[in-house]
Amino acid sequence: MQVHMVAPQFSLTPSLREYLERRLRHAFAPLGGKIAEIAVRLRDLNGPRGGRDMQCQVSVSMPGMPAVVIREVQENMYNAIDRAVKRAAYRVSRLASRPRLARRQSLPVTEPED
Structure with a gap:
């Protein structure tokens, strides 16, 4: 699992980076x-x-x-990270638990007998 962080025009402090990495590890483990x-x-x-x-x-x-793309806007960045990561993890887990369409398509098709 690769993680990329981008913070244009925003100061990404070491403590905020560590907090974000910890939240991601915990949510997506x-x-x-x-x-x-x-x-x-x-x-x-x-x-x-x-x-x-x-x-x-x-x-x-x-x-x-x-x-899965989730955007969250809050008054402080820690709250925005918490909500966005939580929502993304929930959405990903729901998507991953669904049966894949490919599995359904691979079932044999039977022709009706006359």
Whole structure:
């Protein structure tokens, strides 16, 4: 499982990076073998103006499945990370637990007898 973090125009402190890595490890540990890549983008939408403007976007890629992309905006980045990672992990676990369409298509088709 590869993790990429991007924080353009936002100060990604070592403590925030460590917190994010810990949350990702904890949330995706049960699904680690199924996940190819996780990309996290952190942004301060309003800059120095303040307000509810910290955005965390989590994108999860798994082989043979559609990507899961979750965006969460909160007043502080720690809350945005918590909510986005939790929602992404829930969505990925639901997607991974569904029977794959390929399995259904591989069943033999029987022709009706006349």
